[in-house]
Amino acid sequence: MIIDGKNLAEEIKEELKKEISAAGKKLKLAVIYIGENPASASFIKRKQAYGAEIGIEVEIKKPKEEIWKSRAGLRDYLSKITHDKKNNGVIIQLPLPEEIKSRTQYLLDAIPADKDVDVLSSEAVGKFASARFSITPPVVGAIKHIFEKNKIELAGKNIVIVGEGVLVGKPVALWFLSRRLPFTILTTKSPNFSEVMAGADIVISGAGKSGLIKKGMVKNGVVAIDAGTSSESGQLKGDFDPVVSEKASLFTPVPGGIGPLTVAMLFKNFIVLSQKTKHRVSGKH
Structure with missing residues (x-):
């Protein structure tokens, strides 16, 4: 199944329009x-x-x-x-x-x-990591939305995160830690990259290296979440070779997968925080 992130972002857009209008x-x-x-x-x-x-x-x-x-x-x-x-x-x-x-x-x-809708400041990350924040990093919100909508079970799965960046790898790792889910982190320099990848049930990649993960590296039925973006000859490319979709049970393409949904989640965060700020300013709780 190839996920249409644009369509999912449109669905959320309609919800957000109503919330803004009501506010x-x-x-x-x-x-x-x-x-x-x-x-x-x-x-x-x-x-x-x-x-x-x-x-x-x-x-x-x-x-x-x-x-x-x-x-x-x-x-x-x-x-x-x-x-x-x-x-x-x-x-x-x-x-x-x-x-x-x-x-x-x-x-x-x-x-x-x-005011940190991206959840990137040390204060916001700390609150998120300890489950004391009302919002999640946009990429985590996007991945969570896809998992929930497609009833992807995480317990008991071999989960692999590729990359340790502040936008994908780090927040996704913190999310899994908060849920007490075991996972493995790989980087492009990991010596056991192919071996670990071959056993993965779920792969979330945010390395930003075009075509890093090939079809032959993953098992049949893998859940492939491509959150990595890089530019090649003016075109946006993902970490997964697009033909991985032929083996995956669920695949998010680049462009058109996680990207549009991440933007939608960013605005969802924005609305949540702006409502909280409004209540604090007006003295309501």
Whole structure:
């Protein structure tokens, strides 16, 4: 079965439209876009389009080079945006430019948990890991939605996560840990990659390496969740070779699988947090 993420995202869009309409309040999501990255620009356009369709303003904030190359300057810039009451949620579009990539977590930590719709700040991740947060990282929400909709049982399965990144590998691992589910983490450099992959019942990959997982590496009936994206000759590619779908019992393609659903879950998070913030401001609990 090949999952149509666009269709699932459309279903959620209709639910979110109703929630926004019922709230009767103007809501704004600030997206901080640093430097130039064609893939990031494409993802931001998708978020803007989705937000517009459900009635949420998505505003792009693009600091000048002299600001983002200054450690203090960029942190101050972020602080102003996160503390602006008009911004109900804040995202820093990743990846950051190479020059400041080492400061990624430092900058993500400038976002307060109650506006962190991506669940990437240390505060938000800590709350999520200890099951004290009302939202989940968007990619986890997307995968969870697919598993629940297709009645995929996780208990007793051999689960493999490929990649340790902040957007896929880390949050998915934390989710499984919170559910006390055993799993194995592989990276592209794992010496036993093929051996572990061959025994996997469920594979969630977020390595960002095109065609990393071949048809011959997986067993028949594998659940293949492709959350890895990379650009090849201007085209978006996933970690799984597309022909893996011929062996998989469930397969999410790239593009059109996890991606659109992750955007939908991001806005679902946004609505949950904006409602909580509204209650706190008005003194209601």
